[in-house]
Amino acid sequence: IVSPVDDILNSDIDGDSGGKEATKIEKMLMGFHNTMTISHPEPLLNIVFRDYRSNDDTYIDLIDKEHFFTSEDFEQADHHFHGFFDEYGQFKGNIRIYHEKNFEHIVNWSGNSFNLTSCGPFEINLAYVQGDKKHSIMANEDYARVTSKSDKFGGLYIYKDNIRILPYGDSDYDYLEIEKRRSKHAGTAFFSYRRMFGVISLSQKDNFRLKEKAGREGFIEDQAYKNLRDILKNFFIQLAADFFRDDMKAGPKAEVWATKRNELLSSHRALEKREKQARVKKIKFETALNSFFENNGSGLIEQDINSILINGEQKFNNVYSIKNPDIASQKIIDIESQIRDEINIYKRSVLVPAPRGFIIRGELKEDYNTYLKAMTELETRCFQPAIDRIDKLVERAINDYQIKISKRKRLEQAVDFISVEAKKINIEKRKSTQQVVLDINKRVKELTSELMIDLDNQIRIVKDKFKHISVENESDLDLVTKRNELAAEITAVSERNTNVLDAVIRQLEGIYWEKDENNNYITSEQITDALGEELEVLRDRIHADVELSQLGLAVSIIHHEFNSTVRSIRTSLRDLKAWSEINEDLDGVYNNIKVNFEHLDGYLNLFTPLNRRLQRKKEEINLLEIKSFLIDLFKNRMDRHEISFKHTNGYSKGKLYGFRSSFYPVFVNVIDNAIYWLNESNIGNKTIRLHADDSGAVYISNNGSEIDARDRERIFSLGFSRKQNGRGMGLHISNEALEKIGYKLSLDEPRDGSTVTFKISMVEE
Template structure:
């Protein structure tokens, strides 16, 4: 009736869920973080994201929290904005799984919707201790239809007692899911609404993009493909029996950025995929507060399953935490109280400077709805230049390396990270903005800063998350916290760390002077050597190419002269050849540095061209000399005298040029040294003379003046000695004929080698210990596995899968048995070993590898007849290592052969691979030298050491005439020879 009031409720479209979930989430890392926070609220001890490759990439989130019953799933998980998040009640003790009370991370009851940003469809499986399993299936694309009412979308769920029965039940869930598209048969009114809504959505999508696949069809296809697959559940702790409770989210049709981890890009560029990988690592590596004094007892990780490999890409870093932060040269640790006053400890340039207190420049708000509340701050930083850092160069480099993944000023609430603070693109505390005004004065840099703000829900209730879980709501409290931190950073920079601080002015010159010692000079010398070498290669490369062209022209002239039989034409070729000999000397390179990095390829190209030029020139000169001797018409002495004159002139010209260049350099250097000493001669008088005036005026005493003069003399003597004594020693060494350039190059190469080896020797020692432990553990586990497998029902043992698993177990045991023969023990005895035994041994060991890679392993009759006496533990590892290397290198060769033979009374192991680069041969048997991808460079070193213990030797054969196959050839010479 007109004029009468009426209550009309809001009606909600299904699209609202999409708005609250997928569209609100900023990115994939934030979505994962939200789901992990839900696991934290469920008192999980571990939570993980798994990414699976294959035809249809999938993802899974597993936790071992308290799980859900059917009632929990219906009344909480499927209720958006549930009251459990709004209330302050603690979780029941029976659900805390023995853990202390955790502050709730969820605020709005919509975090679970983040799963929509990970993938289109999710199968939720959960187990609570006092309830059966529950499973539900959601396809988030149901909520993209703007014509569907939320009340018409239903989520199929099922209860069951054992995971084994889930396979048959999930088919029913998939069928039920389609009732939200086609409508249920027993509800004609709802079915009509749904069919009409999806028809309207199909028409809308067709109008927007006629070629695009309809959302309704994609939902049906997923069901038809029986996705999400149940296979990932095998990695869930509840499925494996490691946990009694927990929740698993199996996600299908995953986000393209996640699919990129397992090799599927789906329209995402490689650069975009790399950016998301970096973001995921940076975001989730710092998921929990690493600087907290108390451990959250939550283990988290991201694991990629790809091509049979299981690779953890994100995990808590045990070496990164409060201890790391306190070890930095700059460190601040304190807290703001409820009035905004900061109190804390400060360390600058490695020195503890005590407690500081800062009263805020502007008092923060105190109204209950606006106040910030107390919060903690800890920050560490390091100097950008190693020369001004108190950290040793190697430590400085490691810290700089860590900054790639861990730098930034993060915010943590109750121990878990608040996004997006601390990310490179976020500048909430205006650190980078201030640096653009004056980088030195402001000091702080997001990429050189590690730290966090620690807020809590109890102490900072007004610091609330945005609906999109990406940052704090921009309210008075958030702005006040921002202002307090900005003020603190500016004052710390001005008082302690920045270019305007007196502390920096007092301490930095001494640090810089200390660092500018012998190590820094050696580094500069190494850099000069590298620069000189690179410059020489670049400058001489064009000359080398012209010389190769000239060599070809000389060859053509020589061929023509030989054909014509003209002595004059033949002798005329001698001049160009002599010029090329002179050029050859000029094209020689200075000593090669140990490390060339990316320049190695350029150098090797030059080296190969130079070798070709030198060999071609020598060959041409041999031909020229022979032909000159054959067809020359002048007497031998005349020809020889003419040749002597040309060679003498070439040598003389070279020496005269060197004398001129050296004399000019010495003259310039002598003038520089004279000027430097002339200036230093005046230094003492210039600084000591003013003391006489002060003494005459009575401002200082005689003893003070004399003491100052003596002190100044000591300072200058020490400074000048550090400059001129090393110079004099270097000149003396040059006068004694010592090649400082070669000596420095050798020392640098040796130092680089030792530094690398020292860093890896500890790892190698640990590997040895680990092998001993693993050998014992693997044998024990094999016995358990064998008992368990053969305890299965006969029906299971008759399956192909069981036989494959048992075969893999037996093969593992066989490998262990082979390896045990190589282990030196007290029971190992010297005995006769023959070639056939060795061939059979390595053939069985590498049987699968040889077969899979289609490599032939062959032996000559002479090798099969070889006999010698030795410990098996001394010989068998050598053949295993050598054939393992050969198997790697021949895998991509057109012809794949490995051959065992005999040559010159020694054993020869050869392959048809690419062989060893000539530059690598001298380093081949060094510990940790390798050119293999993911190689460790231990095998050949151990081969040489093992054989040397018995008086035997191994060498790499470089002479092509002594090789059996075209690739790598290793010759083993036994101490007492070989019979056969």
Template sequence: MKRSGFKTRARTVDHLGREQVADCPTAISELWKNAFDAYATDVILDIFDEKSPIAVVSDNGHGMNLSEFQDRWLVIGTESKATGDKVPKADRKGLQERVKQGQKGIGRLSCANLGPILLLVSKRSGEKFVVSLVDWRLFENPFLNLSDIFFPTVEVSGLEHAFERLPSMIEELVQNIEPNSRPVLDDSDTEYDDANRIAEAWNDFDNLPERSGGVTSKSIVKSIRELSFSFHHLSGWAVAQGTADSGTALLVSGINYDLQSQLLSPPFKQSVARTRKNFRETLASFLDPFVDADDQTLPDYFSDFSYQVRIWKDDVSKTIVGREIGISRRDVSQLEHCIIGSVDIEGVFRGRIKAWGKWLPDQVKILPATDVQIPTRADTRLGNFELFIAAMEFDYKNSTHEKAEHDRFREIAELYAGFMIFRDGLRVLPYGRSGDDFFEIDDRRSRHAGREFWNHRRMFGRIGITRAGNPNLKDKAGREGVIDNRAAKALKDVVVNLLMQSARKYFGTDAPIRKELLPDVVANKKQARDAEARRKLSDKNKKTFARNLKEGLEALPDLLGRLECAAKDLTIKNDADVADKQELISAFRDQLPPATIPGAPRSMSPRQQENYSAYRSQASQARNLYASVSRAVDDEVERFRPSDPLSVLQSQVEKSRNRISARVNHWQKLVRTLQTDEFKRILDLSDQRKTLFKAEAEAVLQLFKAERETFSSASAKLTKIDRDISEQNEDIFEPYVRALEGLKESIDLEHLATHGMEELAEARVELERLNSLAQLGIAVEITGHDLQDFDDIIASGLRALPSELSQTKAVRDITLGYEGLTDQLRYLSPLRLSGIKIERWITGAEIQDYIHDFFAPSFKKNQIDFRATEIFRGFRVFDQPSRLFPVFINLVNNSIYWVGTSRSAERTILFDVNSEKIVVADSGPGVATEDIENLFKLFFTRKIQGGRGVGLYLAKANLVSGGHSISYARDDSNQLLAGANFVIDLNGAEFKNG
């Protein structure tokens, strides 16, 4: 019996490394995960723009010593990965234990994907540097055994010595290709036989008919000897900077196309732009950006682990990828659609859903499809996983976002959109990348885009799995997703069902919520467009007013001078003078300016006000002077007796006709020019709109002809294109037609619009004045009330002083100064209504403490028990204190009054939370049923004295301005106390419990 076994060729390493890893970003991700496993807190990829560009992957992990490099790094499939050996506590650098990301012990071979030559430098704390030089092209030779290849490795005490030893290491590395350059003792030397065999292997390699990239043994040797690694390439490494005492740096020469593309400057070719985009969007979310940053249970690496990619040009670095550059959960949580929750081992989703900016009140439960079988065996089951998705309506008219916000989210989506998978917080590739459709999102959209709402390019989100909870979801060797086993199939089935059901129930064209809410959204968008049109008209009117004011001020002095000159000689002496004088009056009338200029803005600069005042004064003077001259001419005509009256009248008619014709011709020419230009614009626009449909429809037909679309999906797409373009055309042309119809009826559209805007502006100003007056009244009431309490306290203290002390000059001065100061504060404090509007997190505890301090004397005086529950103290909301605090002040101020009028022995004001809504309750008499409808109306009050009816009105106005709401509790569930119970729904509030 013979013993047989596998023999390993050198090219096995090439298969496992360069050829196995999907692409460059995936390779970098693998190296970063190795740094993560080494308990690094910083991992950096530096790309140097030089004649021969260099890339460096560096970290500040625990590093390696010589024995670890030889016994672990150079061993393929190390046992530590397979057995899950824990990293010693000393190597964790005081960090929490991390879940190991490496599984197969081949991630280090990803280096080969970055470039052919590697200089590895590693250091353990308190030990020497390990330096090794590797050329991955040696493994491409199919005629060599793995044992034929070696790498020169040295230990040095300092980094500078590493580069001093580099020339000798280079020559040693060359021995892998030119072994005959080593001295040989005699023909019997075993190294002599190995040298001949290796030389023959490289000769056979050079003669291969399909040699990769034209690489030869001589070209490899040449590139090795031309290596340009230097100390400055490690300028970004924490160990070289002295900020860390351990870590690993991987210096790569001959970097690949993906890395070189990051150094190029625009304009880019299409392939370069695509490569850069894929590179950056893949690495941007290396660490899960969608975790809840406020979650106290998160591992520390979510705050302590940093990654970035920098490019270096002329010793200046620029970060192109990093945690600070990408997105976060807080960024995308502002989107109008959102799903947050988890899926249990039975495939059931439980969580919350937001549609068109409104969170559904109840928890949502989505069951797996009936035809989906969830595996339950330990070696096939699918564990729990977290889900977070945020999305938007890409068609702006259907979106609740403002235009600027909508545009910003679309730009973010171009870079960071995608549906990803993260394991223990680190990205699992290729999920979420362009071209990956594991969950068949794009495939379903191609069949029915409206119903199948989700789209890779307009959704942000992730599935969060853990190695402990999902041990059966294992990576493929090439990091091209998870192995296609029962657990992976179950994950796909569960998520596909979840996406389909959520689209049909809440977001897609078949969703009842969409049909209910979309009309209001579209109507609001139309109002916004109308407001924008009014703004444009207002801007146009301002510019027209400024131009007319300038021209009027320039023309009026000359007109006044000519009128004054004409007034001196109005005598009619003969028949010809009659027509001349009357023509002169007509010419002056045509030049006469209006008493006011249309479109005058309500607010002007002091200079503009001064100019407009001067204009009106001069215009009035000109019109008065004209009237005087006109009357004088009329008197002269009445006095004069022409010799040939008919000829005089005919001459007057002729001159007037010529003048009128000249002016009308001027307007006709102007209108013709405008109509010609506008008609040409409409023709071009019409052609564009028709061509748009033709182009989009033709694209669908081509896909159908190429059998990339089914008949039903192509028909659905054509229907959607027809509907969308028809709606857009209606928005473009219908208002234009209506405007022309108005002109046909001689309706002055600009005057109507301007007049309407002026009336609206006046109404808004009046409303602002009324609101300010009401707020001033509330401030006077509250401030005066509290100052009276403090006045009583201080006055009581002064009266309690001993008589021999109270009569001293010092105490009399204090009393006099206090009384004067109180009077001034009573008068001035309500005027302090301005200030910087700062938004920040406000907690319930802060609100309770503020109200307690504010009303402490009132509570004590009225024997009121003011308290707040722990759930109230634990909630928080992001808003302006100046917006929220007055709301609670007004509510408590009312409660103090009404609790004081109650005959009940219980005197309580309570802050609580019910169904994630704030409840402000008191034990007073409550509000009569017939008064509830008027409760928040301005000036409505039932107080016998001291009430002005503005507190609740302003409370509601403040809340509405922040996107919140307030109502009076009518149902028993929110009536926490026997009196008045107000329910406040704070948009974006976060609650720890309940």
């Protein structure tokens, strides 16, 4: 353990609080061995640097392995360069561009006139990440993780017999002048020092002329070091020219990078444009949903419908002043149609159209499902009664004014009204559909025309090159090569056009629909949305399962280790008891330790029914046993928050049949949630009440915060929680656990004296 003797050491350790730059200590100690390349040699030492910032034995591991580049990071990078420089400084190795194309490549170096170098042969293994995410094939999370590391530790490290030579690799020590070349905007300056990470592997046997300085701050800058540096400078300049140019001077191998980069950029722009459009549509959709919930929650919708009916009733009353019975009867029919029309228009105004152009998921999907249910309830509670009310108003007007109106005429006018409305809506949609078809047709024609013009221009350019070719002075081999070069230029444009048109054809062929047996149409959009939604659910589930498996493993380890410790403490307590019997001064100490230990031991025993046993069996479980378990677990919290825990006579007689390890966690989760929300509600008489009925269903009620109508279904969705820092897993997992044994957890209508009631019941077959 080293304690700082100079304040400067603390500064070197802590560094910049911003965290983007590595501290001096990190730069010095990170990458002590090569651990980044695939199949790297086994580290000679396990280097640890712990910063104890307090006296409680807690520390920060400053050179955690995960903070530095890993083999996974190395493999995920966009480009890879691996090979050997021979004793003449000539490189021969493999270049992999975008994980798509491997090139066996040679880089010549003439700086030593092809004589033996002083530095000797060595190996290079380098990964490179594109500076712009738009040009990278890496996933967003991987790109963010690797570039954050490269900002701190990016560079080309030098290892001699797998021991790092300082300061090479330090992001501030650009010994190959890579950034200097970039600042000059030279055509060959593709590389950035902070976007590369890799190793130069030296050995004492082959590179003994490379001597370190006395202070171990790098190599002595003699001829051997000069050769090494010049070889590497030439290597990066030549690589940039051979593989990473997109101008007229670009070599044939650069086409892979340029084509893929442009493809990635085009895809990114298209995705960005689509996401922007989807974002606008999503905001509009969310606004409409929120407006609906606000109006529905405040009762405004029912008030507006009622206002329409009141105004309509007033209009019916005015018919009394019309003396001509024929005119009066027609007026009543007209008023009826007008009121129905007003209600229909208002109903359409509160409708939220199904989302188009984006996939709804998570809370937004739950909100939309809640909206659909609310609309169904409004139809039953508000809109349909309003229509019935119109019929009653008409009947009353007929009876009051003693006017005869043909029922056939009323029916005919009602059907005409519905027909006109239906046609109006469908005509609008037909126009929109036809316009979309015309737009797509126009765009496809423009695209095909543009592609053909590009191909025609390329053919003209190639033919124009004929005038610069001297056939008489060329050998047969040169003519074949030239023919292939010219043909390749035309073929490249032709293949690009073909790929684009194939993609368009696939998109157009993907537009289809089918009519099912119920005369409903199923479209490709519905299938795509369903698949997208399923994919998102599966992704969320994978993350949750990984997190839960890690949590379960941790609990299992804690339980196992704690059991061993408890046995040891029990033995020590027995020994202490013997001493306390002969020493009264120890008696108080013994009793205090014993009481606290028994309390701790009780918590350990609570794990027992929750453990997943290898030999578990179904059994009849008395509900009072479950309550006793819950009291043992939550008594202190309930006492602290002044919560009453009660049960009914029905509960005391009730039983469940199944696995304890399936039922107990469900009760624990629901009670834990109840305690949390009771404490948040700040009411006076906080109560949790258990009940069971004759059907075998169990009810868990509390009088805390009510559950919003929008949340009634989604509280069981994975990841949804209204708790601060809540994971949103408990109720979802509880419900799934019960479903596996033929039960379900649901939200029931609140029982008397309660605001929330959960119900555990058997699934009806």
